[in-house]
Amino acid sequence: MTAPVVAPVPAPIPLNERLYRTEAVVLSRLDYGEADRILTVFTPQRGKLRLIAKGVRKPTSRLGPHLEYFTRCGLMLARGRDLDTVTGAETLDPHLGLRSDLDAFGHASHVAELLLRLTEDRQENGRAYELLVGSLRLFADGVDPFAVTRHFELNLLAALGYKPELYRCAGCEEPLAAVVNAFSPRLGGFLCPLCRTTDASAFPLSVTAQKYLRTLDRQGLAAVARLPVGDGLKTELEGALGGYLRHLTERELHSLRVWHALKDGAPAG
Ligand SMILES: [Zn+2]
Incomplete structure (x- = not known):
């Protein structure tokens, strides 16, 4: 050159x-x-x-x-x-089907909000784009927005390098047993009953909720879209993924603020 x-x-x-x-x-x-x-x-x-x-x-x-x-x-x-x-x-x-379905539109807005908050300008992520387009298509087709949104969240986390650990304890790294384990947004994974006290903000998640997340991870959207999901389970799953995403969003926003401060404070040239 x-x-x-x-x-x-x-x-x-x-x-x-x-x-x-x-x-x-x-x-x-x-x-x-x-x-x-x-x-x-x-x-x-x-x-x-x-x-x-x-x-x-x-x-x-x-x-x-x-x-x-x-x-x-x-x-x-x-x-x-x-x-x-x-x-x-x-x-x-x-995506016409989205516009006449308030539930689907609301979930699509949540998906958009996550991309707006968790990604940076001009940072290529083809996998996140495919995930967005695929999820919008499913919303528009009337597929259960709860399942589509949890699938989007888990896979967006993976696409951004923040996939939660679903199989081993984030403390002792032992394989998780089929018991109530605590989910820690700060650690991005579960704590077994023995390690539970290492993060006071971790909250218990039922065996069924843990199974849902692992099924979603291993078998994909079609497998969980067939599962009956009651209100209690919905609350648990939204709480776990939502808590982790909120934790990351706050961290990301903080890191962006630091970056801007450094950039703006740097001598022009
Ligand atoms: Zn442990």
């Missing part, structure tokens, strides 16, 4: 470098200015991106209909100083 020649006046970026195409799912939208919107989308190759869609709130906008919540779309984007700009959009899958 030869060193780039520095021109006295910045040359316009050629069209093929300024414009690029990507597939994306719209995770969040924020009205901006008179008729614009700032979107956060998730993409297969670029992870999470923040974009501006100009004039999109005008009734005549040709982009608007393709940029609804949870729409899987193809985008043409122009690189910008801060935010890239949407210059073209087409719908690949509107």
Whole structure:
């Protein structure tokens, strides 16, 4: 590679470098200015991106209909100083079934929230994208949103390198017996009855709840979608995965704050 020649006046970026195409799912939208919107989308190759869609709130906008919540779309984007700009959009899958089902829509919102909070801008994660698109399709098809969401959570944790340990004690590392073990969000796994006291914030999880998680891990979504899940079990499973995700989110947000402080405090240059 030869060193780039520095021109006295910045040359316009050629069209093929300024414009690029990507597939994306719209995770969040924020009205901006008179008729614009700032979107956060998730993409297969670029992870999470923040974009501006100009004039999109005008009734005549040709982009608007393709940029609804949870729409899987193809985008043409122009690189910008801060935010890239949407210059073209087409719908690949509107996930229509989601829009008429409040339960499914609520669970899809939770899935979007997890990606927004647990992933960083422009960090590629193809597995997380596949998981998102697959889960939205299942929500839209009317598959039990509880099972789809727990499947998404467990697999997103794995895709981000935080898979919980379901088979061995996080304290003594002995295989877990089929008894009530305590789940520790801080340790990302279970504590056996002997190690239970090492984390006061760990909470007991029934044998059935532990079995559900292991079945989901080993046999996948189809195996747990068939299981009868009562309200008590739902509460336990949401508590365990939700507690762990909350713990990570707080840690991630903290690490991002530290990173920003370092970045902003660093001398310009
Ligand atoms: Zn132990």
